[in-house]
Each structure stands twice: as structure tokens, then as C-alpha cells.
Amino acid sequence: MRIHELLYFFKTYFLFGVMGLIILALLGTLGYFVIYKRILKGNKKFSKKQIIFGSLFIAYIIMVFGVTFLSRGSHFQGSMNIHFLSSYRDAWNSFSLRSWQFIILNIFMFVPFGFLLPLLHKRFHKIYNTLIAALLFTIFIELFQLITGIGIFELDDIFNNVLGALIGYGIIMALLSVIKSSKSKGLKVIGFLLPLIITLVVFISIFTYYGNKEFGNIPQSYIYKINLKNTNIELNASLNENKDSVPIYKAPTYTKDGSIQWVSEFFNSLGIDASNLEIDAYNDNSLFWRRGEPTYSIWFDYVGGSYRFTDFSRFDDGTEPMNIEEESLIDTLSDFGIRIPKEAEFITQDKGSYQWKVDKFVEGDTLLDGAITCTYFNDNTIKELNNNLITYKRIKEVSIKSEKEAFEELASGKFRYYYDKNIKDITIEDISIEYMMDTKGFYQPVYSFTSIIDGNEYSIIIPAIN
Structure with missing residues (x-):
């Protein structure tokens, strides 16, 4: 989530909170002067402090309800995640700025709660009163999301x-002190x-440690x-106890400026004016638009340099996919600066849709892996092109854990399973070394266990590097 998206997000729900406050203020004023003062003859008055901080707190609560309940649809009926700190490990594994942003925003969202409560009443100068109030409020939000399926x-x-509320409480109490x-x-x-x-030190340490990792x-x-206490695990493959050495490869990486230069040259080579590109830059990639007749777009990944090109004239009336011979298609791809390697397997997909696939072909110090997919249309042009065929460069040899050690990790439940249910049976049919791109663009070895989990085929991945 980019800075201007965050600003727009908070601006939207801040205005929502202000509008809600105005409506409640009108209703409260009417109730106070008409019902309380005239009908009930009440004489209690509110101080300026109570009105100001009470108004801020109400606006904040309305804003929180807007953020948590109005910013998404009801798509998560009955969904729960009660694995403590699993979101931190997930953010660590993917190490995307977006994942960390959601964690930080969840902390930051409750800082005003802990900040305003002690200003509203002295009873909240006691830390346990503020923490209990924060705990009850966040549990209410989570239960409401669970029941409604909104989250x-x-x-x-x-x-x-609760951590955010504790931080907010600490800030205001420090100021009062x-x-x-x-x-x-x-x-x-x-x-x-x-x-x-402590929170700042922990987050700084995480990002510093990650930055210094090789x-x-x-x-x-x-x-x-995963709890496998009642799971039957059957192994139909032999386990090697040797710790082998395997190569590590590195994908090419681009900066934002580098991606702009690449996309500009790509468009220019096709005779497309790239002087007025619109750019939506994200953490890991950028979306480039060239508006006009027709409109073109390219998603470009900073790590690896893969891209997805679309010519939006594909949606014009009378334009539809058309079959073509491989040699003619290869000639057309040359206009895009693409040379199909001889090692690639040619695959015909849907009408007019074709793919060339290379499965980890090693030549010297390079490894070629990925696929090129394109769709050819009846005006003799390619309007859909997805190129994630990446040439990796060999960096070094590393020692990896043995197959037996990897299996022991699997048997202890240390693997990613995307279905939230208890596992009854796991059958391991085969073990192999595969490669996956890590978060720094290295092509790392992993153990892939070809498995059947409760009757369904599933590939269990265990990182091979200790």
C-alpha cells in the first residue's frame, strides 16, 4: 500500500468519523437540551475538556468502525486464525512491505484509543483499566467480524x-508526567x-537483520x-542422510527507474510512443499505462524482470484469437525482442493461445526457468504476452540439510498447508530438490515432497538451506 493510498484511506474514514460525530452531536444536543434539561430537569453540565476529548473519542470510534466494517465485503464467514504471531511469520516469509504495513496499521489504529481514554477520565490513568477497555473493544470487533463474515x-x-492502546497510553501518561x-x-x-x-527496537531489529542476511x-x-499428533504419516520413498552441496542462482533485479527505462525501450521498439507513460509504482512491481487508441499496459516485476503486456484493442468488436503456425508466431515475437530458446517446450493451449516452457535448464553458470505465454489475434498481432522466462546467474555453492532432516521438519508440522482443517493422513510418494525464488531474488533450493493429504495431491515445501 503506497503512501498516497494510505493518505486517501485515512482521509476517507476520517471524514466518515467527522460526519458521524456531527450527526451524533446534533442528536446529543437535542437530547441534552430538550429531554435532559427541559423534560427531566437535569442540571449536570459538561466541561469544555469533556466535550472536546469526548468528541474526539467518538469520532475516532466511528472511524475505527468504518475501517473495520465498511472497507470490505462479507467474504470470510466463520474464518478464524488463532495461531499467535502467525501474521508476523507470514510477513517475515514474504517480506513484502504490504504485509508489514497491515501489522503496523493494526498497532497504530489503537494508539488513539489508549491516548484519549486517560484524557476522558482519571480512572483510565490506571493502566489496567485502559488495557481492559482496549481488550474488550478489540474482542468485540473481532467477534463482530467473525459473526458477519466481514473479516x-x-x-x-x-x-x-492492545499493544497499540498500550503505546498510546504510555505516550499520553509520559506527557502528563x-x-x-x-x-x-x-x-x-x-x-x-x-x-x-520496545516495539520500535523489535521492528528495527527485524528489518536490520533481514537487510544483513545473505x-x-x-x-x-x-x-x-501444524498439529500432526493424530496424523498417520506414511513414507513410500527412501531418505538420503547426506548433506549435499547445490548451487544458488540470482535473478536480475531492477530499480523503479530501471523498470521505467526498460518499459520505455520496449514500447519504442514496437513503434509505440512512450513519452507520456502513466506509472502506478508498488513495492515489488509497477503498472505502466500508455493511454490512447489503443491503450497498452505492462505489469513489470522488479525481481526477475518478468512482465505482462496487454494491448486493449483485443476488446474491439470483431477482434478475436486466431490459430497460427509456431514459426510464424516466433517471427512475430521477435518484434517484441523475444528469442525462443531451443530448449523450450512448445504447448498449444486455447484457440490462439500458446506457451513455451523451460524447466530449469542449466548451461554453464546460468539457469533458465519459466515460460512465455501469448495470444495471437485475427489482425495478425499479439495482444496478450506474459513473459516470466528468467535467466538466473550462478552465485555460489551452499550446503543443504539432508532429506532425512527435511522429512523430520515435515513430521513435526513445520510446513505450509493452505487448508484450515485437521490432517488425518499424509502419504509421501517422492522427494526431490526444486528451486524457488526468495524475497531477495535468489533462486534457492527447496525440498518438494510429492504427497497425498487426506486423498488430495499436495506438494509440501521444506526450505533446504539451514
Whole structure:
């Protein structure tokens, strides 16, 4: 999620909170002066402080409800994730900025809760009162999401929300301690700010450690241990106990500026004016638009340099896919700067749709892997092109864990399983070394266990590097 998307997101729900506050203020004023003052003859008055901070708190609560309940549809009926800190491990495995943003936003969203409550009433100067209130509020949100299917009941969300409230409480109590003159206010301030300090240190440490790692992370790694206590595991393959050495490869990587240059040259080579490109830049890729008649787009991945090209004239009336001979299609692809390697397997898919696939072909210090897919149309042009055929360069040899060690990890439940249900039976049919791109663009070895889980084929992935 980019900065301007975040700003738009908060602006939208901030305005929602303000509008809700105005409506409640009108209703509250009417109720106070007409019902409470005139009919019930009440004489209690609210201080300016109570009105100001009460209004801010109400606007904040409305904003939270807008963010949590109105920003998504009802697609998660009965979904739960009660695996503590699994969202952190998932963010670590994928190491995408978007995953970390969601965690940080869940913390930040409850900072105003802990900040405003002590300003509303002195009883919330007691930390346990603020934490209990935060805990009850976040549990209510999670249960409401669970019942309505608007979101997932996540234990990590409760933890992050309460942590955010604790940070907000610490900030306001530190400020109040500074305002009040006391002999030990320095220690009090440090104590109150300790949750914020610890949180900052933890996140800085995570990102620093990741930055200093030689290789990246495997997104398919496990995020929580699966309970296999009552699971029958059958092994129909022999296990090698040797720790072999295998090569590590590196994919080409691009910066945002590098991707702009590549896409501009790509369009120019096709005779398409690239002087007025529109660019939607994300963390891992960019979407390039060339508006006009016709409109063109390219998704370009920074790691690997794969891309997806679309010519939107494919949607014009009378334009439809058409079959063509392979040699003629290869000639047309040459206009895109693409040379089909002789090692590629040619596959005919749907009408006018073709693919060339290379499965980890090693030649010297390079490894070629991936596929080129395109769709040919009846005006003798290619309007859909997906090129993720990547040439990796050999970097070094690394020692990997043995097949037996990898199997022991599997048997302990340390693998990624995408179905949230108890496993009754696992049958391992075969074990092989595969390669997967990690989060830093390295092509890492992994063990792939060809398996049958409860009657369904499933490939269990275990990282091969210790």
C-alpha cells in the first residue's frame, strides 16, 4: 500500500468519523437540551475538556468502525486464525512491505484509543483499566467480524490492537508526567514510553537483520506448526542422510527507474510512443499505462524482470484469437525482442493461445526457468504476452540439510498447508530438490515432497538451506 493510498484511506474514514460525530452531536444536543434539561430537569453540565476529548473519542470510534466494517465485503464467514504471531511469520516469509504495513496499521489504529481514554477520565490513568477497555473493544470487533463474515477473527489483531492502546497510553501518561513536576518524573516517563521503545527496537531489529542476511526468505515456508499428533504419516520413498552441496542462482533485479527505462525501450521498439507513460509504482512491481487508441499496459516485476503486456484493442468488436503456425508466431515475437530458446517446450493451449516452457535448464553458470505465454489475434498481432522466462546467474555453492532432516521438519508440522482443517493422513510418494525464488531474488533450493493429504495431491515445501 503506497503512501498516497494510505493518505486517501485515512482521509476517507476520517471524514466518515467527522460526519458521524456531527450527526451524533446534533442528536446529543437535542437530547441534552430538550429531554435532559427541559423534560427531566437535569442540571449536570459538561466541561469544555469533556466535550472536546469526548468528541474526539467518538469520532475516532466511528472511524475505527468504518475501517473495520465498511472497507470490505462479507467474504470470510466463520474464518478464524488463532495461531499467535502467525501474521508476523507470514510477513517475515514474504517480506513484502504490504504485509508489514497491515501489522503496523493494526498497532497504530489503537494508539488513539489508549491516548484519549486517560484524557476522558482519571480512572483510565490506571493502566489496567485502559488495557481492559482496549481488550474488550478489540474482542468485540473481532467477534463482530467473525459473526458477519466481514473479516477474520485473528488473535494477532487482538494482540496488535492492545499493544497499540498500550503505546498510546504510555505516550499520553509520559506527557502528563512531564507536565506535572515530580522528583521521579524521568523514570516515570521512561517507564511509560517503554512499550513504544520496545516495539520500535523489535521492528528495527527485524528489518536490520533481514537487510544483513545473505539470502532472502522463502514465502512458502511454514507460518505455524501444524498439529500432526493424530496424523498417520506414511513414507513410500527412501531418505538420503547426506548433506549435499547445490548451487544458488540470482535473478536480475531492477530499480523503479530501471523498470521505467526498460518499459520505455520496449514500447519504442514496437513503434509505440512512450513519452507520456502513466506509472502506478508498488513495492515489488509497477503498472505502466500508455493511454490512447489503443491503450497498452505492462505489469513489470522488479525481481526477475518478468512482465505482462496487454494491448486493449483485443476488446474491439470483431477482434478475436486466431490459430497460427509456431514459426510464424516466433517471427512475430521477435518484434517484441523475444528469442525462443531451443530448449523450450512448445504447448498449444486455447484457440490462439500458446506457451513455451523451460524447466530449469542449466548451461554453464546460468539457469533458465519459466515460460512465455501469448495470444495471437485475427489482425495478425499479439495482444496478450506474459513473459516470466528468467535467466538466473550462478552465485555460489551452499550446503543443504539432508532429506532425512527435511522429512523430520515435515513430521513435526513445520510446513505450509493452505487448508484450515485437521490432517488425518499424509502419504509421501517422492522427494526431490526444486528451486524457488526468495524475497531477495535468489533462486534457492527447496525440498518438494510429492504427497497425498487426506486423498488430495499436495506438494509440501521444506526450505533446504539451514
